Amino acid sequence: MNVADIINPANLVYKKTKVMNETPMHYCPGCSHGVVHKLIAEVIEEMDMQDKSIAIAPVGCAVFAYKYLDIDWQQAAHGRAPALATAVKRLLPDRLVFTYQGDGDLAAIGTAETIHACNRGENIAIIFINNGIYGMTGGQMAPTTLKGMKSSTSPNGREVPLAGNPLDITKLLAQLEGVCYATRHAVHTVAAVKKTKRAIRQAFENSMQNKGTSIVEVVSTCSSGWKMTPADSNDWMVENMFPEYPMGDLKNE
Amino acid sequence: MLLMKGNEAIAHAAIRCGCDGYFGYPITPQSEIMETLMELEPWNTTGMVVLQAESETASINMVYGAAGCGKKAMTSSSSPGVSLMQEGISYIAAAELPCVIVNVMRGGPGLGTIQPSQADYFQTVKGGGHGDYKMVTLAPASVQEMADYTVLAFELAFKYRTPAMVLADGIIGQMMEKIVLPPFQPRWTEEEIKTISPWATLGKPANREPNVINSLRLEAHEMEDLNNTLQGRYREIEQQEVRFEEINCDDADYLLVAFGITARICQKTVELARAEGLKVGLLRPITLFPFPTEQLKKHAEKVKAMLSVEMSAGQMVEDVRLAVNGKVPVEFYGRMGGIVPSPDEVLGALKAKLIK
Numbered sequence: 004m005n006v007a008d009i010i011n012p013a014n015l016v017y018k019k020t021k022v023m024n025e026t027p028m029h030y031c032p033g034c035s036h037g038v039v040h041k042l043i044a045e046v047i048e049e050m051d052m053q054d055k056s057i058a059i060a061p062v063g064c065a066v067f068a069y070k071y072l073d074i075d076w077q078q079a080a081h082g083r084a085p086a087l088a089t090a091v092k093r094l095l096p097d098r099l100v101f102t103y104q105g106d107g108d109l110a111a112i113g114t115a116e117t118i119h120a121c122n123r124g125e126n127i128a129i130i131f132i133n134n135g136i137y138g139m140t141g142g143q144m145a146p147t148t149l150k151g152m153k154s155s156t157s158p159n160g161r162e163v164p165l166a167g168n169p170l171d172i173t174k175l176l177a178q179l180e181g182v183c184y185a186t187r188h189a190v191h192t193v194a195a196v197k198k199t200k201r202a203i204r205q206a207f208e209n210s211m212q213n214k215g216t217s218i219v220e221v222v223s224t225c226s227s228g229w230k231m232t233p234a235d236s237n238d239w240m241v242e243n244m245f246p247e248y249p250m251g252d253l254k255n256e
Numbered sequence: 257m258l259l260m261k262g263n264e265a266i267a268h269a270a271i272r273c274g275c276d277g278y279f280g281y282p283i284t285p286q287s288e289i290m291e292t293l294m295e296l297e298p299w300n301t302t303g304m305v306v307l308q309a310e311s312e313t314a315s316i317n318m319v320y321g322a323a324g325c326g327k328k329a330m331t332s333s334s335s336p337g338v339s340l341m342q343e344g345i346s347y348i349a350a351a352e353l354p355c356v357i358v359n360v361m362r363g364g365p366g367l368g369t370i371q372p373s374q375a376d377y378f379q380t381v382k383g384g385g386h387g388d389y390k391m392v393t394l395a396p397a398s399v400q401e402m403a404d405y406t407v408l409a410f411e412l413a414f415k416y417r418t419p420a421m422v423l424a425d426g427i428i429g430q431m432m433e434k435i436v437l438p439p440f441q442p443r444w445t446e447e448e449i450k451t452i453s454p455w456a457t458l459g460k461p462a463n464r465e466p467n468v469i470n471s472l473r474l475e476a477h478e479m480e481d482l483n484n485t486l487q488g489r490y491r492e493i494e495q496q497e498v499r500f501e502e503i504n505c506d507d508a509d510y511l512l513v514a515f516g517i518t519a520r521i522c523q524k525t526v527e528l529a530r531a532e533g534l535k536v537g538l539l540r541p542i543t544l545f546p547f548p549t550e551q552l553k554k555h556a557e558k559v560k561a562m563l564s565v566e567m568s569a570g571q572m573v574e575d576v577r578l579a580v581n582g583k584v585p586v587e588f589y590g591r592m593g594g595i596v597p598s599p600d601e602v603l604g605a606l607k608a609k610l611i612k
Contacts, residue, residue, distance in 0.1 A: 055459045057325070069468045075457035077324045077469040079317065080347050086314040087321030091457070093305045094277055094327050098459055116317070119310035 020044045022053050026070050033233025035223030036065055038190040039103075039132060042200045044072050046207055047099070056099045057091050059084040063105040064138040082113025085120035088127040092210075099207055101128040106147040107137045110172040117176070124181025124215035128206035131173065131218055133248060134225040142228035146170040149247055154228070169247055173220040177253040183215035185253040189222045189245075191237040205255075214256070222248050258435050262402040262428040265435050266332065266358055267292035269403035270304075273410055274443040275356075276327035277305040279318035281337060284370040285426040286360035289332045302443055312337040316344030316357070323353035324469035326449035326456025328410055332358035334426070335376050336367060339384070345419055346385030350471030350482065352455075354413035356406065357391075358422045360429035363594030371594025372426030374516060377571035380423050381545040388483055390490045392420040392497065393544040395515040399433035405542075407438050412497060414452065416489050423544060425567065427517040427596065499542035500551055504530065508537030510610050511555050512602070513576050514565040515541045522565050524599035529606065536606065544572070552579035561585040561610040565602055568592060585610070 008014070022044035030036045047056050056074040060066055062081035069076035079087045084102035092100040109117050109131050120127065136154055137143040144154040144161060147169050151160040161169070177185035184206055188199040199221055206217035222244050224236035231239060260268070267289050270278060280290040290308060298304035305322075309315040315331040322329035333341065338359045348355055361376045363369035378384075380393050392412045394405040402424060409420035449456050460466045473479035501519075504526050505511065514522040519540035529536035539555065541548050555562070561584050564573035570588040577586045589605035591597045 054461050057457050057459060059321070066472060069466070069470065073460065073466050075460045075467045077321060077457055078351075078472055079320070080343055083313070083317035083320075083344070086309070086317035087324070089307070089314075090277060090279060090305075090318035090321035090329070091325055093307065094322050094325055095458065115310055116314055119314065 020048045022048045022072055022074065024071060024073050028071060029067060030064065031227040033224055033226035033236055034064070035134065035190050035221060036132065038196060039130065039199070039221050040068060040071050042196065042203055043103070043130065046200060046204045047074065049204070050099070050207060052099045052207070055097065057095065059087045059091070059100070059102040061102070061104040061108040063108050065103050065105060065132065066139070068103050082108050082111070083116055084108065085113065085116040085125070085127070085129065089120050089123070089125045092125055092127050096126070099211060101130060101207065101210070103130045104132070105138070106131070106133045106135065106145045110146040110170050114172070117172070118179070121176045121179045121182050121216045121218070126210045126213045127216060128210045129216065129218040130203065131220040132223045133220050134223040134228070135244060136225050136228040138225045138228045142225070146172070149243055152243070171248065173218055174253055176218055181215050182218060182254060183256045184209050184217035186218070186255065187220040187222060187248060187250055187253065189240065189250065191224070191240060220248070258437065259432055260399065260435055261288055261430055261432050262396070262399045262424060263288035263360065263430070264292045265399050265403040266406050266422070267296065268437050269406040270330060271296060271298045271302055272438050272440050273407040274302065274328060274441040275304055275330055275410070276443055277307070277318070277322040277329045279307050279309050279315040279322070279329070279331050281309050281312045281315050281333065283334045283337045285362055285372070285429050286332050286334050286358065288429070289358065304443065312340040313344065316341040316348070319355045319357070320344060320348050320351070320353060323348065323355040324351070324457050326453035326458065328444070330356040330358065332360065334360050334362045335364050335373065338376060339379070342379070342385035345391065346387055346389060347471050348419045349389035349391065349486070350387065351469050352417040353419070353469065354410075354417055355419050356409045356413055356422065357419060358406070358424065361423065361425040363592070369594040370426065372517065372596060373567050373592070373594055374425055374518060375568035375571065375592065376423065377544065377566070377568060380421055381547070389486060390418070390493070390545050392416065392418055392493060393423050394420065395423050395542060395544050396428055397516050397519050397540065399428065399431065400435050402428060403435060403438055416493055418489065423516070425517050494546040497543060498546045498548050498550070500548040501540040501542060503538040503540070505537035505539060505555065507535050508558070509535040509560050510537070510606060511559045511562045512536060512538045512565055512606070513541070513552070513562055513572070514538065515544060515572065518565050518567055518597070521597060521599055522602055525602040525606065528599055528603050534611070541572070547575050547579070549575070549579040552576060556580040556583035559584060561587065563606050563610055564588050565597065566590045567596065
C-alpha cells in the first residue's frame with residue numbers, strides 16, 4: 004500500500020476542518036484551548052456557518068483565537084466580549100455570534116457584561132474556558148481558583164477569609180430567565196471531547212433559533228500555570244476541579 | 257421648524273442620518289437622548305436598534321461591536337459616564353472604528369453636579385484613555401448644531417475611521433430652541449457597508465480573508481506602525497477639518513476665545529463691549545480637535561490680547577497659548593463646578609485682565 008492509497012477518500016476517517024487554518028498555535032502543551040478551538044471550527048463547518056459567523060475574542064490566552072479560525076473576529080477589551088456580541092447580534096440577527104472567554108475575563112472583570120447579556124437573553128453563545136487561573140499573565144488567582152489552590156497571587160493556596168470562595172458563575176447564570184442552556188464539560192478524554200462538541204453545537208443552534216443565551220463551560224487544564232505535566236493536569240482536574248464544578252447540564256430548555 | 261431641547265435634537269438627528277444603533281445608560285443632564293429614542297421607536301421605522309445598557313462601560317463596548325460591523329453606532333453620556341468610557345474609546349481609536357460619542361458635560365470632578373460645565377476639554381482632546389490617540393471633537397453652541405454636528409460627526413468618523421465626539425454641555429442639552437431637522441438618509445444596506453467599510457465583520461465569504469477588528473499588536477514595531485498610521489490620519493484631519501466661527505474679528509483689538517454655550521455668552525459680551533466703544537471680537541472653535549491653531553496665530557498678529565473664557569479652571573487656554581506662542585498676552589476667565597458666567601462678568605474680566 005502506498006501513500007496515495009492511504010489518503011484515498013474512501014479510507015479517510017478524519018480530516019482537519021477547513022475553518023481552522025495552518026497557523027501554529029501558541030498554546031502550551033496540554034492546554035485545553037486548542038481542542039476547544041478545533042471543536043468550534045468543526046461545528047461551524049458542519050453547520051455551514053463559516054460565512055455567517057462573527058466571534059468575539061477575549062483578553063487572556065485566547066486573545067489570539069482570531070489567528071486560528073478563518074472567520075470574522077472582533078477582539079474585545081478585557082471582560083467586554085458579551086457587550087460586543089450583544090450589539091453584533093442585535094444588528095446582524097441572522098449571524099452566528101459567540102464569545103470565547105476565560106474565567107478571569109468572564110467571571111471577574113466582565114461579570115457585569117456577562118450577567119446582563121445573559122439576563123437580556125441575547126441570542127448569543129458563550130464558550131467559557133475555566134482553568135481556575137489567569138494563564139496569560141503568569142498564573143495568578145482567578146475567581147474560579149479552588150480553595151487551597153496555589154497560584155502566583157495565592158502562594159499558600161486560596162484562603163477564603165482573604166479571597167472569598169470560588170465563583171461558580173455558570174450555576175449563577177443558569178438561574179437567569181434569559182439563559183436557555185447552561186452546561187459544563189471538559190476535553191480530557193475522547194468521550195468528553197465528543198460531549199463538549201455536542202454542547203457547542205446545541206449552543207450554536209440555540210442562538211440561531213433565538214432561544215436565548217447559551218453558555219458552555221469547559222473545565223480546562225493549564226499545565227504551565229498549574230506547574231504540572233499535561234497528564235498530571237488532567238488527573239488533577241478530574242480529582243479537584245470536577246467536585247467543585249461538576250460535569251453536565253445545569254439548564255437545558 | 258420645530259421647538260425642542262438639544263438632547264431631543266440629537267435623538268432626531270441620529271435617526272434621520274441613518275444611525276444603526278444607539279447604546280446608552282441614563283445620566284443627567286442627557287437622559288432625554290435615550291428617552292426620546294425610546295419614544296420615537298425607530299426600530300419600527302428605520303430599523304435602528306436602541307438599547308439601554310447596564311453601564312457606560314457596556315455602552316461603549318456595544319458601540320465597538322456595532323462599529324466593528326461597519327454600522328453607524330453611537331452612545332451618549334455626561335462627564336462621569338464618559339470617564340467610565342475612556343478604556344473603550346481608546347480601544348475604538350486603536351481598532352480604527354468610526355463611531356459617535358455625545359458628552360453633555362456637567363460639573364466635576366467626581367460625582368460633581370448636574371449643572372453645565374466644560375471641564376472635560378482635556379479628557380476629550382488630549383486623549384482621556386491610554387495611549388496616543390485623538391478624537392474628532394465638535395462643539396455645538398445651539399440646539400440646531402446639536403443635530404447638525406451629530407450628522408457631521410458620523411461623516412467625519414467614517415471619513416477618517418476614528419471616533420468622533422459631540423462635546424456639548426448641560427445648557428445646550430436642556431435648553432429649547434427652534435430647529436430645522438436634517439433630511440432623512442436611509443440606513444446603509446449590507447452591500448453598501450461592504451463597499452464603504454470593507455474591513456467590517458459581517459461574516460467571511462469564501463473569497464476574502466477573515467476580517468479582524470483588533471487593537472493588539474504584540475510586536476512593538478507593529479504597534480509603532482499602527483501609531484504612525486493613526487498619527488498620519490490626525491495630521492490629515494488637522495489639515496482638512498478645522499472649523500471655527502468669527503464674530504466681529506476684523507477690527508478687533510481684543511479677542512475672546514470660547515466654545516459651546518460659553519461662546520453664546522461671549523457673543524453678548526462682544527455687544528456690550530462694542531456699545532462701550534471697545535473693539536472686541538470672538539473666535540469660536542467649532543472643532544476642538546482639530547484646533548484652529550493657524551487662525552489664532554493670524555489673530556495674534558493683529559490683536560493686543562486674548563481672553564479664553566471657559567466653564568472650567570482653564571483648559572482650552574493652554575491650546576490658545578500654544579497657538580499664540582507668546583506673541584500677545586493670553587489670559588483666562590472661567591467659572592467651575594456648574595456655575596455659568598454672565599456676559600457682564602466676562603466683560604468685567606476682559607477689562608480687568610486685558611485692558612487694565
